[in-house]
Amino acid sequence: MKANASERVFRDRVEAGRLLAGALADYAGRDDVIVLGLPRGGVPVAAEVARALGAPLDVLVVRKLGAPGQEELAIGAIGEGGMRVLNERLVRDLGLGPAAIERIVAEEESELERRVAAYRGDHEALEVEGKTVIVVDDGVATGATMRAGLQTLRALGAAKIIAAAPVGAADSVALLEDEADEVVVLETPVWFSAVGQWYDNFGQTDDAEVRALLAHNRRALL
Numbered sequence: 461m462k463a464n465a466s467e468r469v470f471r472d473r474v475e476a477g478r479l480l481a482g483a484l485a486d487y488a489g490r491d492d493v494i495v496l497g498l499p500r501g502g503v504p505v506a507a508e509v510a511r512a513l514g515a516p517l518d519v520l521v522v523r524k525l526g527a528p529g530q531e532e533l534a535i536g537a538i539g540e541g542g543m544r545v546l547n548e549r550l551v552r553d554l555g556l557g558p559a560a561i562e563r564i565v566a567e568e569e570s571e572l573e574r575r576v577a578a579y580r581g582d583h584e585a586l587e588v589e590g591k592t593v594i595v596v597d598d599g600v601a602t603g604a605t606m607r608a609g610l611q612t613l614r615a616l617g618a619a620k621i622i623a624a625a626p627v628g629a630a631d632s633v634a635l636l637e638d639e640a641d642e643v644v645v646l647e648t649p650v651w652f653s654a655v656g657q658w659y660d661n662f663g664q665t666d667d668a669e670v671r672a673l674l675a676h677n678r679r680a681l682l
Contacts, residue, residue, distance in 0.1 A: 468627075468647050472661040473501065473598055476626035476646075477508025483644050484594060484624060488513045492619070494586050496520035497673075498597040498605055499579055500665040501655075505626065506596035507673040513594075517677035518586040519579045519670065520595055523568035524608040525561075527554055535561075537608030538568055540576055540585055545611040578667045580674065589617035599655030600628030600645065603635055610639035627658040 470476040487493045493515045497506030503519060510517035521540055527533040527550075535556065536546035544565065551561065595609055606623055613621050623640040625633075629652040636643045647658065656662040 468658075470626055470659050472659060473504040473665070474508055476598065476659070477505040477596075478512065480505060480596070480624055480626050480644070480646060481509045481512035483646060484509060484513065484622070487515070487592065487594065487622075490515075490592070492590075493592045493594065494518065494588065495594045495596060496586075496588075496609070496613075497670075498522075498595065498609060499575060500667070500670055501599075502597035502625075503670045503673055504665055505598050506594075507677060509594065509596055509624070510677055511680070514681075515594075516586055516681060517674060519674065520609045520613070521572060521576050521579065522605065522609045522612050523572045524604050525564050525568060527556075528560065528564070532602055532604060534604045534608055535564070537612055538565060538572060539609075539612035539616075540572070543612050543615055545608070545615050579670050581671065583674070583678075588613055590619050592620040592622070593618045594622045594624055595640075597625045599658065600625045600632050600636065601652075601655055603628070603632035606636060607639050610636070614639070627655065628652075 495506050495510040495515045495517050497503035497519055499519050522537050524534040525536045527535050535550050538544050593613055597606055610621055620641045622642045623636045624644040627647040628645045630648040633645050633648050
C-alpha cells in the first residue's frame with residue numbers, strides 16, 4: 461500500500477531518526493537522558509536521536525512472553541538481569557499456572573541472552589534507574605515489543621519514559637500511552653499494514669551494524 465500525498469514516507473532509518481530527533485529537541489544536552497534502541501531496526505533510528513541530543517545510546521533487549529497459541533498476545537516480558545514483568549490479570553484470565561509460565565520464560569531466555577551478547581559484548585548496560593529514558597523503534601505495528609520494553613523500564617526504576625518512533629498504527633500508538641509518560645510518533649496513518657511501507661529503503665539491520673552504532677556513540681561521548 462502506498463502512502464497518501466499528505467503522509468510522509470521516510471527515505472531511510474537515518475532520515476527518520478533525524479526528523480524524530482527534532483521532535484525530541486527539548487531533551488538535548490541533559491545529563492539525565494539516555495536513548496535506548498529496540499534491536500535491530502530501531503537502533504539506526506535511535507543512533508540519530510542520540511547523536512542529535514548528545515545522549516548515551518544503548519539497546520533495550522527484551523523478549524515479550526506470548527500466550528500459548530496467541531504469541532502476539534503479551535502476558536508479560538523478560539529483560540536483562542532476570543527482570544520479569546507479568547500481566548497478572550491476563551495470566552489469571554488465561555488460566556496459566558506457574559509451570560506454564562516457566563516454560564514460556566525458558567523458551568525466551570536463551571534468545572534474550574544471545575542477543576545481549578551479540579549486541580553489547582563485554583560492555584555493561586547503561587543504568588536506567590532515575591533517568592529519563594527515550595525508547596526508540598523504527599515503527600510501531602502491534603506495539604507489543606515496545607510495550608514490553610516500557611514495562612521493563614518501569615520495573616527497573618526509570619524516572620521518566622518516552623516512547624518514540626517515526627511512524628505507527630494509530631491504535632497501537634494509543635496503547636503506548638498506558639505504559640509511557642510521553643509518546644512521540646511523527647506519523648499515525650489512517651491505513652497502516654506494515655512499518656516498511658513508510659520507508660523508501662527498509663533494508664535489514666544486522667548485528668554488526670548494531671554493534672558499530674553503539675561503538676560509535678561511545679567514542680563520540682568520550
